[in-house]
Amino acid sequence: MKTVLAGGVVVTCDDEHTVFNPGDVVLDDDIVCYVGPSYQGEYDTRLYVGGKLVMPGLINAHTHSGMSIFRSLADDVDLMVFLRDRVWPREVKLTADDVYAGSLLSGIEMLRAGITTYVDMYFLEEELARAAVDVGLRALITPAILGVPVWAPILGSLERQIERSFDFCRRWEGRHGRIHTGLGPHSPYTVPLEFLAELAHQAQEEHLPVNIHLLETKQERDSYDFSGRGIVVTLEDIGFFDGPVISAHSVWLSEGDYEIYARNRVGVAHCPQSNAKLGCGLAPVVEMLANGIAVGLGTDSACTNNNLDLWEEMRLAPLLAKLCALDPTPLPATQALWLATRLGGQAVHLPDIGVLREGFRADLIVLNLADTVAVPVFSPETYLAHLVYAFSARQVDAVWVNGSQVVRGGEVLTVDVEAARCAAQAAALSLTERMAG
Numbered sequence: 001m002k003t004v005l006a007g008g009v010v011v012t013c014d015d016e017h018t019v020f021n022p023g024d025v026v027l028d029d030d031i032v033c034y035v036g037p038s039y040q041g042e043y044d045t046r047l048y049v050g051g052k053l054v055m056p057g058l059i060n061a062h063t064h065s066g067m068s069i070f071r072s073l074a075d076d077v078d079l080m081v082f083l084r085d086r087v088w089p090r091e092v093k094l095t096a097d098d099v100y101a102g103s104l105l106s107g108i109e110m111l112r113a114g115i116t117t118y119v120d121m122y123f124l125e126e127e128l129a130r131a132a133v134d135v136g137l138r139a140l141i142t143p144a145i146l147g148v149p150v151w152a153p154i155l156g157s158l159e160r161q162i163e164r165s166f167d168f169c170r171r172w173e174g175r176h177g178r179i180h181t182g183l184g185p186h187s188p189y190t191v192p193l194e195f196l197a198e199l200a201h202q203a204q205e206e207h208l209p210v211n212i213h214l215l216e217t218k219q220e221r222d223s224y225d226f227s228g229r230g231i232v233v234t235l236e237d238i239g240f241f242d243g244p245v246i247s248a249h250s251v252w253l254s255e256g257d258y259e260i261y262a263r264n265r266v267g268v269a270h271c272p273q274s275n276a277k278l279g280c281g282l283a284p285v286v287e288m289l290a291n292g293i294a295v296g297l298g299t300d301s302a303c304t305n306n307n308l309d310l311w312e313e314m315r316l317a318p319l320l321a322k323l324c325a326l327d328p329t330p331l332p333a334t335q336a337l338w339l340a341t342r343l344g345g346q347a348v349h350l351p352d353i354g355v356l357r358e359g360f361r362a363d364l365i366v367l368n369l370a371d372t373v374a375v376p377v378f379s380p381e382t383y384l385a386h387l388v389y390a391f392s393a394r395q396v397d398a399v400w401v402n403g404s405q406v407v408r409g410g411e412v413l414t415v416d417v418e419a420a421r422c423a424a425q426a427a428a429l430s431l432t433e434r435m436a437g
């Protein structure tokens with residue numbers, strides 16, 4: 001079925017930053033089949049979107065959706081205190097219902113912020129997948145694998161976790177045209193190298209991406225001891241990068257690491273707000289981009305952010321890059337917009353999302369321009385700057401994922417939002433009671 005979104009400002013996020021004003025976008029079921037000036041072909045439905053802006057849905061390259069029920073429970077502490085004292089003791093008591101409730105809450109929040117794809121790493125992965133299916137988002141779900149003693153009674157041995165993860169991937173990959181799967185070894189400091197090598201090789205055989213936290217803190221970098229070789233060099237040596245890898249954070253890369261990332265097409269999930277809140281440092285985004293590395297943006301969890309609003313990351317990434325460089329020219333608006341869209345798609349190894357172009361997935365958002373922050377407009381290109389420096393999730397009016405409309409008039413159409421909010425609140429309180437007991 002062909003649906004025309006007609007007469008809007010169309011921001012394509014293509015190679016030339018093309019903006020059609022006015023322009024039409026035509027969806028043929030789950031695929032975009034036309035983007036350009038006035039569409040003259042046949043169609044089934046025509047929606048007039050004059051006074052609105054149409055663009056690719058945003059891509060959240062890194063989050064842990066189940067953690068929204070821990071929001072604001074572990075603030076103002078460093079990463080190790082965050083994990084070992086605040087989060088892990090709670091997580092080991094999570095039930096499947098808790099994870100579904102948290103994941104659904106996150107999904108609603110992301111949809112309302114115009115996110116159409118997210119990369120998830122968490123436990124009880126069946127619940128993550130169910131929540132993604134129910135809320136209507138595209139998700140790359142990577143079951144978390146963690147070799148930490150406190151987790152052993154819950155998750156079982158690392159061998160068992162790896163086996164279970166591949167089983168999950170085989171059962172869920174491709175479902176509904178919008179569930180994608182991969183492996184989620186938490187980090188090199190929680191999963192020993194021999195297991196990282198083994199799971200990476202198996203993932204490569206099964207054409208699955210691997211999603212890992214890497215070099216998030218200076219302490220992490222200093223903790224590795226591989227005879228003077230860095231962790232990135234060591235991971236390349238064991239073949240970890242021979243298949244698609246998404247590296248979250250990558251704050252503390254060394255000079256030679258850029259070439260290794262570029263050579264192996266490692267995608268990076270840059271999480272500026274989480275990194276700032278945990279005092280981790282600023283990832284070298286400008287250097288990574290200059291070296292041809294695909295960098296996307298991630299909110300990280302609602303526990304280190306504390307929301308899942310990627311508009312904030314899209315603005316913060318260039319602001320921090322400029323602040324750190326004492327120079328306003330690095331990471332201009334057009335490039336920041338790409339981080340949240342086309343480069344995000346490349347970073348998470350889903351190359352047919354993030355651009356409004358014929359043949360790409362029908363994942364797009366419509367923004368309301370009847371807003372003070374959308375004035376003035378001097379040329380179509382003004383919108384590219386507005387999107388990064390002036391707009392926010394407030395403008396999100398409608399969302400399509402895989403050709404299905406899931407948000408209309410700012411309201412989520414797929415699930416009962418109030419029921420989901422209550423369920424998440426109840427899950428958070430019940431978990432707190434179980435902790436006390």
Ligand SMILES: [Zn+2]
Binds near residue numbers: 300301
């Ligand atoms: Zn994370």
